[in-house]
Amino acid sequence: xxxxxxxxxxxxxxxxxVVALLIFVIFSVVPGSFAASLFSDGRRAADPQMxxxxxxxxxxxxxxxxxxxTYITDLAQFDLGTSFRTRQPVIELIADRMxxxxxxxxAAMVFAxxxxxxxxxxxxxxPGSVLDTVTMIGAVSGLSMPQFWLGLLLMYLFALxxxxxxxxxxxxxxxxxxxxxxxxxxxxxxxxxxxxxxxGVLDVxxxxxxxxxxxxxxSEAKVVRWHVARNALVLIVTxxxxxxxxxxxxxxxxxxxxxxxxxxxxLVDSVAIRDIPVVQGTILVIVLWFLLINTAVxxxxxxxxxxxxxx
Amino acid sequence: MLKKLTxxxxxxxxxxxxxxxxxxxxxxxxxxxxxYGSSFATLDVQSSPNTQEEFITQAIHRALYxxxxxxxxxxxxxxxxxxxxxxxxxxxxxxxxxxxxxNDKPLTADDIIxxxxxxxxxxxxxPGASFIANIKGADEFTAGKADEISGLRKVDDHTLxxxxxxxxxxxxxxxxxxxxxxxxxxxxxxxFAKTPVGxxxxxxxxxxxxxxxxxxxxxxxxEEGKPYLDRINIVLMAEDAARDVAFRNKEIDVSxxxxxxxxxxxxxxxxxxxxxxxxxxxxRNIGFNPKFEPFxxxxxxxxxxxxxxxxxxxxxLVKNKAYPASGWLPLSSPAFDKDKAPYxxxxxxxxxxxxxxxxxxxxxxxxxxSPNESxxxxxxxxxxxxxxxVGITVRPKPVESAALGDAVxxxxxxxxxxxxxxxxxxxxxxxxxxxxxxxxxxxxxSFANVEFDKLxxxxxEERDTAKQNELLRQANNLVQDEAPVWFFNYNKAVMxxxxxxxxxxxxxxxxxxxxxxxxxxxxxxxxxxx
Numbered sequence: 124x125x126x127x128x129x130x131x132x133x134x135x136x137x138x139x140x141v142v143a144l145l146i147f148v149i150f151s152v153v154p155g156s157f158a159a160s161l162f163s164d165g166r167r168a169a170d171p172q173m174x175x176x177x178x179x180x181x182x183x184x185x186x187x188x189x190x191x192x193t194y195i196t197d198l199a200q201f202d203l204g205t206s207f208r209t210r211q212p213v214i215e216l217i218a219d220r221m222x223x224x225x226x227x228x229x230a231a232m233v234f235a236x237x238x239x240x241x242x243x244x245x246x247x248x249x250p251g252s253v254l255d256t257v258t259m260i261g262a263v264s265g266l267s268m269p270q271f272w273l274g275l276l277l278m279y280l281f282a283l284x285x286x287x288x289x290x291x292x293x294x295x296x297x298x299x300x301x302x303x304x305x306x307x308x309x310x311x312x313x314x315x316x317x318x319x320x321x322x323g324v325l326d327v328x329x330x331x332x333x334x335x336x337x338x339x340x341x342s343e344a345k346v347v348r349w350h351v352a353r354n355a356l357v358l359i360v361t362x363x364x365x366x367x368x369x370x371x372x373x374x375x376x377x378x379x380x381x382x383x384x385x386x387x388x389x390l391v392d393s394v395a396i397r398d399i400p401v402v403q404g405t406i407l408v409i410v411l412w413f414l415l416i417n418t419a420v421x422x423x424x425x426x427x428x429x430x431x432x433x434x
Numbered sequence: 435m436l437k438k439l440t441x442x443x444x445x446x447x448x449x450x451x452x453x454x455x456x457x458x459x460x461x462x463x464x465x466x467x468x469x470y471g472s473s474f475a476t477l478d479v480q481s482s483p484n485t486q487e488e489f490i491t492q493a494i495h496r497a498l499y500x501x502x503x504x505x506x507x508x509x510x511x512x513x514x515x516x517x518x519x520x521x522x523x524x525x526x527x528x529x530x531x532x533x534x535x536x537n538d539k540p541l542t543a544d545d546i547i548x549x550x551x552x553x554x555x556x557x558x559x560x561p562g563a564s565f566i567a568n569i570k571g572a573d574e575f576t577a578g579k580a581d582e583i584s585g586l587r588k589v590d591d592h593t594l595x596x597x598x599x600x601x602x603x604x605x606x607x608x609x610x611x612x613x614x615x616x617x618x619x620x621x622x623x624x625x626f627a628k629t630p631v632g633x634x635x636x637x638x639x640x641x642x643x644x645x646x647x648x649x650x651x652x653x654x655x656x657e658e659g660k661p662y663l664d665r666i667n668i669v670l671m672a673e674d675a676a677r678d679v680a681f682r683n684k685e686i687d688v689s690x691x692x693x694x695x696x697x698x699x700x701x702x703x704x705x706x707x708x709x710x711x712x713x714x715x716x717x718r719n720i721g722f723n724p725k726f727e728p729f730x731x732x733x734x735x736x737x738x739x740x741x742x743x744x745x746x747x748x749x750x751l752v753k754n755k756a757y758p759a760s761g762w763l764p765l766s767s768p769a770f771d772k773d774k775a776p777y778x779x780x781x782x783x784x785x786x787x788x789x790x791x792x793x794x795x796x797x798x799x800x801x802x803x804s805p806n807e808s809x810x811x812x813x814x815x816x817x818x819x820x821x822x823x824v825g826i827t828v829r830p831k832p833v834e835s836a837a838l839g840d841a842v843x844x845x846x847x848x849x850x851x852x853x854x855x856x857x858x859x860x861x862x863x864x865x866x867x868x869x870x871x872x873x874x875x876x877x878x879x880s881f882a883n884v885e886f887d888k889l890x891x892x893x894x895e896e897r898d899t900a901k902q903n904e905l906l907r908q909a910n911n912l913v914q915d916e917a918p919v920w921f922f923n924y925n926k927a928v929m930x931x932x933x934x935x936x937x938x939x940x941x942x943x944x945x946x947x948x949x950x951x952x953x954x955x956x957x958x959x960x961x962x963x964x
Contacts, residue, residue: 384644
């Protein structure tokens with residue numbers, strides 16, 4: 124198990140290096156620069172001397188290869204650089220926002236798990252029932268509904284009409300502020316989980332060993348608990364892992380809409396003004412998060428089904 | 435029509451009755467929105483050229499001058515009076531003796547000298563350096579050739595003498611966000627970015643990155659009886675739709691409106707009376723590059739101005755949240771010519787001018803445009819069929835907002851559509867058409883006209899404000915005749931406010947920036963604000 128764990132963690136490193144290279148190349152070739160972006164809203168006249176001073180300060184007029192070497196060298200020392208905009212270390216900016224992002228992702232996942240898995244399970248146990256039909260219609264709607272629109276709808280309903288919850292912001296970090304963004308973000312994984320769970324359970328229910336269990340006189344509850352749940356778990360864990368890993372990335376739109384202070388909104392702002400060190404650092408953190416969650420999922424697989432470890 | 439508009443705009447067209455102060459009430463919390471992004475870049479406002487950080491400046495800091503929105507001009511802020519030498523270059527400021535920083539340090543001339551040196555220091559690469567540059571010796575200091583700025587002289591603790599290179603009104607430059615005055619007794623300058631200390635009416639309390647900045651009343655503020663509010667939460671809300679819900683839900687006290695919301699709010703009984711409108715100092719335009727052969731001919735540029743039905747676009751696309759532009763200088767500019775009409779919509783005349791210029795068969799050009807709804811690709815798409823009617827084919831060349839500045843300042847365009855600063859200082863605004871101004875600075879259309887240069891240079895030397903404005907008015911009219919741009923519109927900024935909010939002003943430089951020390955809320959405010 125230890126060797127398996129180490130091997131999976133080791134595999135993260137080349138992926139991170141490739142991502143780091145890609146980010147550097149992409150943001151070196153896209154048009155626009157930080158200094159010039161400061162004037163792009165037309166609210167002040169361009170100041171060539173200031174542009175020159177900023178380019179000099181941030182080393183943006185150095186050759187591409189030199190900048191690349193500096194970037195890689197710093198990265199190897201876990202230094203994500205300094206923000207052009209705030210002149211603070213990128214790691215500090217990300218750390219300031221990380222907890223809010225994690226809160227949102229965890230709350231969204233808990234919401235999705237708490238509703239999606241039981242609904243999928245119940246739907247599969249009663250295929251063709253009203254519950255099954257409603258759950259699947261709900262799942263398809265949840266998957267196809269744009270998050271931005273859903274967020275506005277929830278704001279309108281729960282903030283404006285019912286006045287139960289605040290429509291935006293972090294407030295003092297209270298649960299009430301978290302509800303609407305978390306539910307909006309959690310609807311897609313909820314729908315996916317419900318569908319995946321239903322499909323997984325139906326698949327297991329038609330397996331030979333379930334018929335065998337029934338023929339041995341095992342009760343329905345025991346069959347579900349001992350055989351169905353355990354065998355459907357691998358598929359559910361896969362979906363949970365993939366969804367949880369990508370939630371921080373998906374949260375970009377939600378954070379912007381609800382003025383939620385996570386790293387998603389930091390990324391959007393930084394791309395808009397070409398604050399490249401922050402963009403690079405934030406994307407790397409999002410990718411690292413995804414890889415870590417997936418590695419954790421692989422390890423959980425191995426624990427659930429030892430055959431995976433051997434493969 | 436234009437006369438009416440002008441008068442209305444200058445007087446602050448939409449100063450709704452609710453916004454006029456009377457019986458100011460002490461106490462309460464204001465929830466103000468900062469709509470230009472989802473974060474504050476820094477709390478060290480000297481280092482930031484962004485409008486977003488001006489919200490913090492207004493609350494926490496003060497500069498030597500400030501903007502008087504009611505009279506549309508810069509006024510002394512940290513000085514009670516200033517003596518000006520006969521040649522208009524030496525100003526002796528008598529500083530407020532009651533002004534105290536939030537760390538209890540009284541304001542002295544040393545603080546201003548310290549602040550201006552910090553801003554001009556090349557190592558910092560601060561945006562305000564260009565505003566300090568007119569002080570004698572600032573360039574030498576920035577270049578590292580001098581340890582001091584020779585034009586700054588402390589006479590005594592509360593008297594400061596500043597010598598300028600030219601006799602221009604220093605108020606426009608020294609009222610800027612980026613020229614705010616910091617205390618000179620802070621050892622760790624990095625702390626300005628986290629725990630700002632200023633002279634403003636409110637003390638920094640808390641910053642939740644990506645969420646809000648909270649400030650509280652400063653009891654030792656130099657304006658007696660002010661501020662009225664106990665606390666302001668400056669919350670970050672970049673999304674228009676989310677701001678709309680929050681405003682309607684009474685979670686925020688003010689909201690800046692886009693064209694669609696403006697139209698919707700005007701039609702709602704509960705909202706329409708609480709709209710504050712002002713003609714801001716931005717001119718939306720399509721700039722023509724004279725490097726592109728057809729644009730060398732003034733008749734072609736004029737033809738484009740005649741071929742586009744500007745009022746129709748303003749009505750349909752911009753939802754009347756703009757005023758048609760009749761020149762470069764906006765309605766609120768003291769040098770605006772109210773008698774000068776915009777180009778009329780006249781496709782036949784456009785065809786005649788094109789034929790005279792040898793383009794009777796038309797030509798094709800591309801417009802570099804950002805996605806902005808009010809001055810971007812949607813507007814280019816709207817003019818496309820209009821120009822097609824006179825034989826001109828337009829192709830939008832979409833670029834991201836961040837790339838627009840790069841494309842224009844590197845002269846890499848045939849035409850561009852942009853919204854550009856055209857005030858409040860008319861002299862500074864017209865600098866963008868002076869042939870000595872670099873294309874990469876703000877002479878984006880590489881405008882060069884001997885007659886204009888003469889008028890501009892005379893205006894630069896003129897000390898009588900009325901005469902100077904007259905010269906600039908002539909220069910502005912000349913620019914309109916030469917048509918280096920398609921004059922589209924002047925932005926009409928609109929702010930919706932809750933009925934319990936009072937003291938808001940029609941700030942033409944940026945409506946979203948309000949003098950917080952003037953604002954108060956009445957007893958009808960919800961309990962959360964009391």
